[in-house]
Amino acid sequence: MAQWVGSCDRVLEVNVSRRTTRVFNISKEDRRRYLGGKGLALRYLAHRLRPGTDPLGPDNVLAVFGGVVVGSGAPCSARFSAVTKSPLTQLVASSSCGGPFGIALKTAGYEGLIVLGQASKPMVLEILEDDVRFLDADHLWGRDIPATQEALELGRKDGDLVIGPAGENLVLFANIASGHRFLGRGGFGAVLGSKRIKAIVARGGAFHAVPADPLGFDKACRRATATIHRNRFTGHLYRNAGTASHVDLCQAGAILPIHNFQDGQDPRASQVSGWAMKERFGAKPSTCRPCTILCGHQGTFSDQQTRQWPEYETVGLLGTNLGLFDPETIAVWNAQCGRLGLDTISCGGVLGYVMEASEKGLITSPLRFGSPQGVAEAIDAMAFRKGFGDDMAQGVRRLAEKYGGTSFAMHVKGLELPAYDPRGSWGQGLAYAVANRGGCHLSATLFPLEVFLGFLKPRTPQAKAHFVRFFESLYAGINSLPTCLFTTYAYLLEAPIARLTPKPILAWTMRHLPALAVRLMDLRVFTRLFETMYGEKLSPREFLQAGDRIVVLERLLNAMEGVRRKDDTLPERILAEPRPCDTTARQEKRPWWRRFVAAGCPEPPGPAQNPPLLALDSMLDKYYTLRGYTRNGLPMAKTLRTLKVTVPFQDGFDIVPGRDTPKDKVVQIFFWILGRAMQSASRRDAVFRRQLASWPKGLTVLFKVLPYGPRTALRVDDAGKLRALGDTVSEREADLIIGFKNMDTAFRMLTAQLSTPDAFAQNRLSVVGDLAIAMQLTRLLDRVQCLLYPKWLAQRLVKRVPSMPTLEKWGKRAWLYLVGIPLGL
Template identity: 35%
Template sequence: MYSYTGRILRIDLSTSKISEENLNEKDAEKFIGGKGLGAHLLFDNIDPRVDPLSPENSLILCTGPLTGSLAPTSGRWCIVTKSPLTSLFLDSQIGGYFGAEIKKSGYDVIIVKGKADDPVYIAIQDDNVEIRDAVHLWGRNTTATEESLKDEGRVLSIGVAGENLVKYACINTDLFVHKGRGGNAGRGGAGAVMGSKNLKAIVIKGTQKIEFAHEEKFRKAVKKAQKIINENSFIPLRRKYGTPVWINPVNENQLLPTYNFLRGYFEKADNISGETMHDTIVVKNKTCFNCPISCGKWTRFDFNGKTYEFEGPEYESIALLGSNCGNETLEGVAYLSYLCDEYGLDTISAGNVVGFAVEAAQKKIIDQDIGFNDPVKQGELLRKIAYREGIGNDLAEGVNHFSEKRGGKDFAMQSKGMEFPGYDPRGAFGMALAYATSDRGACHQRVWTVRAEIEGNLQPRYSIKGRAEFVKENQDERACCFSLVLCDFAPFDVGMFVELLNTATGFEYTKETYMRTGERIWNLTKMFNVKNGITRKDETMPERIMKENLEKDEAHIGEERFEKMLDEYYELRGWDANGIPTKEKLKELNLVIT
């Protein structure tokens, strides 16, 4: 097999058994790798109805055929598991260098199951794989863990939030100590799955090379891809300001989450914008493996009498921990994002939870002395969540579970259990459909309609026209991109992705079969969720989004328009009116699911 290693590593922490098996070449061609192959392996390795925090759940580290290759942005890979936050399918895409080391160690996939009796970490150096004692690491934050293990290779680890099974705990890679950019498996609580297995970290170092089917043609395709990046007009802005470049435009277009999604415009947005960040706290750029975009930012800032350094904050962190929590200073927002990285918390869910908690306190649902624009007290709440202390124990379950237990369901901003990202769907109606139909709960990465609705071909803006088709096509395309695995910031069309894939692997994809593969992957993850009871009733929006306006009267979706979008989407997908793939559709996609 070209551009694959052809090997899967299996580790059972309950028995300490370590084994290898060959990657099925037909599976690789059918599902590509990354998200697609991971979804296939998840279906094969667990009962979809399994408790996500039980030893029976699998944690699957999955690269793609382009991970670690010459292709631009090929540092990407993903973790696939069943989410403890949503009890649904979860894939979490990660950058940095760890994925390239998996491939260099001779593996396409690492599957971890079971539960160790005591805390452990896994050490991998090429063919040498060991399960080692990690009792001395348990209870440490991200920096301390990485510092202890950095000499053994690239480090993937959880913080105390993962140890304490916070439902939106993330997994971090090389955030603080290694050169180059780190990464997070941020959404959906993969860190809690890792913690449930008493697995503190994985360290990896490899020396093996990747072979390509048509190396000369692949190198030409790589040069072509590089040229596309170099000539793209938006890349210089992304390189200069990183993802926070979007704060001001999103705010000006009135869809920046503000005060727990009560508004879409934040008066102090420029204080926390990418431009202000660049001019005040950015020290240098950080770059993922083989990435010419270099959008990561290493920052240094003072807050409350202390100096901090870390990588970030990103747009999503600023939107959710900043405007959504009413925080008006960049230093306060950066401090909260830093805490999330140290504790191992998803900044998106954390910002939602804090914003929700402030509103819940204002409405006397909870008895807490906390308000908007108070990063010190908000930071203390994050600590309580990470350690599950007091009110933090319930908030560690996420806004959906908390609101079902304690109240506030109408302003719990989530879909299928996952908290909203940094775009209010009342300002971009396509995002309502994107959030509701995402296979892992509310997500902006499966499809991002914002730019197309603000300045592109999805016009008029406050309309549902064309949204269903746009969402469906982009979900299929992203499913393939996340299977290659390349970065969704790479400005490539389907033809470029196909050329890179074919010349690297020797496969013979066309644009049509590539998109059909994306559709196959999307239907596969949908069926995993159907096995967990997901139907149309779950693919919806909170009451605030359905019934309340943003600042403009036009910024109102309403149930009738939303349901019309959903009807059109299901019809385009070939699903029934309840949102379930038909037997005919599954057969058409060559999916056999019992």
């Protein structure tokens, strides 16, 4: 058997319209910049895919890449990545899979495969060491995935990519199967179906990759394996109870989706946890190969059939989210989706939407929460696009556009939401909102830090942007080695710095010094595996920078399709609707509250009854700054230059050179001062007290530079005083919004170059909310400005300077400057 040292650099490009092939080599520069896997697949997609391409047309591109670590024998290294333009979101989709195709392709002699064009009739693409065959597949068209795999006569070293009826029928969330694992999310199956490719088979075993530094590689593998065995998640939870072990953790943290995300907890949840499945069905590993963690399991069910346990996402979306808690039924639907080639997350999301829409009378369907009646038939109808199944096959976004109910259409950018409710994990909410492929839990996972491990507080925006950015880049890097994302638990948490630092210190550093915390993360297991296999140095900084580059390139491609800040959002339900469990979950964390309620007292007023709404806007601002995007979410020219990101098809798309200007900074500082000054004055000034006594408690006022500029907010607390909330309040939470037309207006007003009356007269200020309160607020603002500025300046700002005895004025002014503003008193 022939062998390479380090990596196989060959890429096979196949045009199925013309039945032609081309082989080219990956350049050293591309390898350093994009590593392999997702990174290289994206780099080649970017140079072939024009903005506006029809995802189901002949011009779409499907790129499937392994990487340096694939097939090396390193722990969990059976992964490969794919990218394409998604028919579901119309944006770039990426996916990672642990099936045999990656290793088979590599041992057939290719690190990557790029598929172009559209065949005129069904075909199977067969890749051999020295040949590519275009085989007729008429006899396979219409068969389900297991039947097709059987007909392909796959050997021990072969790997497959196969679609089922869902892919053939262009269901927008159809999967591609490889062995019993899947390339899911975004409709990869529909893209292959549109190219009329029933299967791609790589006949592997001709080549063998050996590490450039065998001793170093062995050592790196031993270290990786030891950390995996030692870690609680990888060495215990996943190995024994699979990813469905998340059920208990999510139930405790109130992030388990119930009834289409109407609630986050249910007492029956433990019936579908991995531990319950282990007890009922037994556990036999059924995993990607090779794998050291072993998260996949099979069990024997009551009909004596052996089936794969459903993963956590499937349990969440096809089970608890539909109000169903029987793991056996969920496993049967999971197998049905697997046979037909449907993504279980999107399928469950669609069923959840249809059940709620049916209950609300928007759709006529027998599907109801808590009842398995009609679900199996609905899954079949989706895959074969029969009757109403044709609509369901289009996903939640299009269903809601047609039938209504957008407020409970649980998707981001068209991709159905995974099974972690962001109302109990704000960082995960930000990760969903900014994920390039849409509602995705694998672009950055914050819920383990917020809910499972308790390092970050789940319901604050604090530090979330830093960690979302870090995990996005890290995961993009891992998917480009590629290896399994679950290794992150072991490689990061079992590194000496994390293991030896007391948890409270670790948590404090992560919350209060996130920039330092992410720099201290030890990524050396990942980089050592790459270095020793490939034979060239890769520092943790370069590894993360490659991840940054991949994320930004993906964002740039999406920006060229029209993605902006308005798209980086969450479903209305998540942003505006508190859940019944929010009160319970908070009570559980506070024993005094439990006692208070148990004593028969009514629930205390305050945050428990009005849980804070997810502060997405402020997290977005911070995230964009860290990523080097404009406030509208576009990568800046400077960011692209630094990361050396280029794309050829930029016709008509302007890359914005912008960044925070000195004016932005000045306005942010003035907003902060103004907020603190208003808060302080409300505690010491009689005019403020009188005026605020007539305002409703909880009233929230937001000052905002339109459209995406700095902001600051004030809220009337229970004592009738103002509280400065900084930039953490979104427009949804505000009762009154004072909008500055643009940055220039805000700058001129705050630096006393434009008076408030003139700004109103010139339509430079807008008010949304109660006009009477807005006028009273203006008078209070005048009063504070007269205390903040000397008289000659104040006269330029307000219509009439309020009269105040000199001693009182100087006393209050001194208090504001010396105590009120610095200390917030």
